[in-house]
Amino acid sequence: MDKKQIVLTGGGTAGHVMVNLAIIPILKQDGWQIDYIGSKNGIERNLIADIEGVTYHPISTGKLRRYMSIENFKDPFKVLNGIRQTLGILRKTRPNVIFSKGGFVSVPVLIGARLKGVPAVIHESDLTPGLANKLAMPFAKKILATFPETLAHLPADKAKWIGAVIRPELFNGDRRKGLRIAGLSEAKPVVMVMGGSAGAQRINEAVRAELDALTKSHQIIHICGKGNLEPSLKKYGYMQYEYVGEELPDLLAATDLVISRAGANAIFEFLALQKPMLLIPLSKQASRGDQLLNAAAFEKQGYAEVLYEENLSATYFTEKFNQLVNASANMKVNMQNYQRQNATALVIEEIYKLAK
Template identity: 60%
Template sequence: MKKIMFTGGGSAGHVTANLALIPYFRQENWSIHYIGSVSGIERKLIEELPDVRYWPISTGKLRRYLDWNNVKDPFKVVGGLLQAYRIIRKEKPNVVFSKGGFVSVPVVIGAWLNRVPVLIHESDMTPGLANRIALPFASGICTTFPETTKSTTPGKSRYIGPVIRDELLQGKAERGRELCGFRRDKPVLLIMGGSLGARRINEAIRKQLSPLTSRFQIVHLCGKGGVETKLESNNYRQFEYVNDELPHLLASADMVISRAGSNSIFEFLALRKPMLLIPLTKGQSRGDQILNAESFRKLGYAEVLPEEQLTPDSLLERTMDLYGNRERYKETMKAFDPGNGIKQIRDWITTIMK
């Protein structure tokens, strides 16, 4: 039996491509394993899947700022590397597929030490720190943006486009409205702040609930601990996080307000959802979401509101502008061809596997 080992974590975005690929390998009767952190979101998402063996390892975060944990975390990384090396030596996978995030670095190096080929996936326009560290130990890197190939090792990168989960394309709008108790005759606005939510977006939305709910029915994915039950109404539904329900909620949405993580915005694009993007600032991240959002703005797929300009008033104004121009955005999105990133990755894995 062929065996594949996945890795990636720290955020839902570092698991999404793996979630899209795993069902195909299951259908082809591969033995599927996953190395992730002890308590990260990847463990919750992966352990819900049938026929996937989850291996937790010690992890340390790769920070770009001064922090006392920077002294302790290298020891955790070394511990994780030893654990990953032993797991891979014992299980002898044919190939490792890495989605990135800090948990992936010891896994990729552990695979390299065991002479197991590794394929990396990069969602954003420029590779993240973990993928930059891991790339010398990998056979290749799949990119979502064509521009990414210019900033990676020549000969190792291949543009494959977005990886879209099949289940997202199967959502039912009526089911999404039922989940929220929404009517058919009023547009639905979906707000996503990422798996951990977005405090400033949440605050700005809630300060404009009255004018917004007079025009829209709002489903708000708030992040852990972000629900304010006293604000619930027939036109405003909140969830900390959703999984199986997401395809239906997206199908019911007329437009989306979101951060600008690559996985999410390409999914909105595939579903032809007009979007207002509020990317993480450079102070909160390495600036990858700013680049993602600007690319989509230039292509006519999205409006962008920098967080530095985010106020309750600017959010309301840009939301109404987006809704007024929604048909123009939908028409532009029709020209986008998502291709078949999943097939390209599977084909590449077949050519490099041990």
Template identity: 60%
Template sequence: MKKQSIVFTGGGSAGHVSVNVALMPAFIKAGWEVAYIGSKNGIEREMITEQFPNVPYYPISSGKLRRYASWQNVTDPFRVLKGVGDALRVLRKRKPDVIFSKGGFVSVPVALAAKVSKTPMAIHESDVTPGLANKLAMPFANQIFTTFPETLSYTPKEKSTFVGAVIREELFKGDASHGRALAGLHNGKPILMMMGGSLGAKKLNEALRSQIDRLLEHFQIIHLCGKGNMHPELVKDGYKQYEFVTEELPHFLAATDFVISRAGSNSIFEFLALKKPMLLIPLSKQASRGDQILNANSFAKLGYAIVLEEENVTEATLFNELQALVSQSNEMKEKMGHSTSGMTIEQMKKKIEELI
């Protein structure tokens, strides 16, 4: 009897991979054949091959879907078409029962290939408003899952379901004392973690480092600064910097008291699940489509976070908002305790199985 088979896709940023990383172990444990279609050089390739070395990874051609003028907008449609052919070859080889897509530009050719091969496909949308890649893929999907209930007003009602956040189970297994030991920190002073996303956030990094001595008077700091953004010469007691972490993250989060972060949906829902008071600095509309601003404002309205617009980030505003975060942290935690949790990993697995 043929094993059930699933192909995951999504990439371009860690946010377009983390839900897949959360779901894949459940299918592997259940004996499914699992494979991944991603881009050739995206962060998803590194994340999947490192965390799931036994899962076949198929790199395909893909074009970046830009909202701004660029000569590459002329050539990238041809890359997408080549990607459709690449994805079709994978699907004909794997013959999956279902495809699960987290979005990102690499998912568009996979969605087209799914339609051609008549393979059932589910899309997961994390943000309040759908991203461009998911918008293009939606007509070819059988089911659309949303993290925010507000998103249902932007998606086809007949095939959309609000499921809430999908949280990686390993995040709940972090050990605070182990996290402090890994970072060389202690339990005598609160720990502030700054996360700028998988690609880092230059302005956030600069704002933190410019007043590192002042901040270290109040906090110990774990700084996830993004690939290529390390400052090895910056060595301070109570300050530990990393480009990106995977296995250490649950332990670092367990040890963390306060978070400064961008407002990517997956990350902020993880902070919510772990009840971490957060100062959110969403990507500006000049650097994005504004999805993080909507995510952050939704959390601020519910009392889960304080929002500082990127345009207003200075040494003074960052420090003042951190002080406000500390003073409001107990109230935030109480409100987080009353939040409605999303589906469990097993519940999401069953939802995906229903498409077969």
């Protein structure tokens, strides 16, 4: 190729950005010019816009709401405007290929790619495709899946199972440094609590309600989401963060057990790092049910205990946590038997194939 120009897209949640974050350093090292199309105010802008060597382009985008709102009637016009903006960006950047991680910002980008004749590849993390990827699939040349079961839900002529893309820096954490950062000791095992990029109020409440019981035997790193800190809650062995960035590899290295939502990218990262999990997936009332399927798959393979949100109470939370502690040794054995593909290399390989 005379030039190597790529447009990345994806956003709405951190999960729709993490794979892009994993491949950006490799693309930069290989000499690609990188543009990123995201929303004006989404989390992807916070995570991507300041990366050196990546040009961020905000566009108008719609959103799926599971409730009645006047905004639902405005969204088709936002998507049309996003397509128009995408076409302008693609005329200017003239990319060889587009890589999409999903989220509603990706829909106008994939439509624009088809209109401009730019080949596109989609990555689907969840066990079943989300609505945004379903809408975008007809405009893509290739669709890559994290779960092998996902292939049953994808067009056979486009689909390929590659496994989970894991950010390489997560394997470089230092346990002692992580303990030092969090102000914790080697005396007790460490539990990391994560509620996703936006936090999870019910998980936060359950952890804090049972904090005295939890800290008798464990130390807690609590990533509670933006605006969810409890400044008055100061306790030895308990550290709160709204969000964790560059410290995450070290904090994960210090972590023995995880309590988390069941977003696919996050739980596959915990699996790769062999962190036994208690998963509390988003309910059907709050989502399309993808996390329920993800959690069930991990529970079936012996990687996790599952607590359904409708059953979440302080006492049942403690009961399920104790089950996690008791099952953690067997979970680690199961995790050691997990055969992980080099999904990152396979993504880069598909990008090169389409670009040529």
